[in-house]
Amino acid sequence: MATGAMIHTFAVQLADVDRGVYEELSLRVARHPSETDVFMLTRLLAYCLEFEEGIVFTDGIAATDEPAVLVKDLTGRVTAWIEVGAPDAARLHFGSKLADRTTIYTHRDPAKLLAQWAGKTIHNADAVILHSFDPGFLDDAAAALERRNTMTISVTERQIYLELNGTHLSSAVHDHAIQP
Known part of the structure; x- marks a missing residue:
């Protein structure tokens, strides 16, 4: 019997000083059985760090x-x-x-991804940015994950300060250019 998606709820207070975005979000995030907690958190952070009118989660791993x-x-x-x-x-x-x-937001080694894309055809590659976090940041955040979560995200000068269920973490948001 197939296992269904696990639903996580997040009450998020977002303060992105870099972009002037200040929002209170109530999010329900479905984690597919084949999706790791770290991947789901990366997806959630991508949503928050890119938040603007019209943003939505898609079917994630299930969407081809x-x-x-x-x-x-x-x-x-x-x-x-x-x-x-x-x-x-x-x-x-x-x-x-x-x-x-x-x-792109990744939880993987950005150098390996950039090498994987080197020499491949990517439309407007010089405008595509790969974002990553400090090693261990997402793993530590995943350890604090629960089914119902309270989260505060503050971003200033490309530094993210995350409070997840009482656990305080921080990381730089690293930007990597894709070479055409």
Whole structure:
């Protein structure tokens, strides 16, 4: 018998000083049985760090033709294609052609991903940014994860300060350019 998705709820207070975004969010995040807690948290952080009007979670791992997070304008046009993890070059190429902006948040070694994409065709590759966090940050955050969560995220000067269920963590948000 197949196991269904586990639902996690998050009461998030977001203060992104860098972008001037201050929001209180109530999010229900489904974690697919094949998805790790670290991947799910990376997806959640991508949503929060990219938060703007029109942002949505997609079906995640179950979606083959959409990224983990998507932003659409009021007409339904895709304005941001936000991948999580280690998407292949063809998927980045497709997303970059479809959306105004493409970005990736990863919980993996960014150097390995950049090497994987080197020499591959990715539309507008010089505008695609890979974001990563300090080693151990996401693992430590995953250890504090519960089914019902309270989270505070503060971002200033590309430094993220995270409080998750009483656990305080911080990390730089590292930006890596993809070389065409």
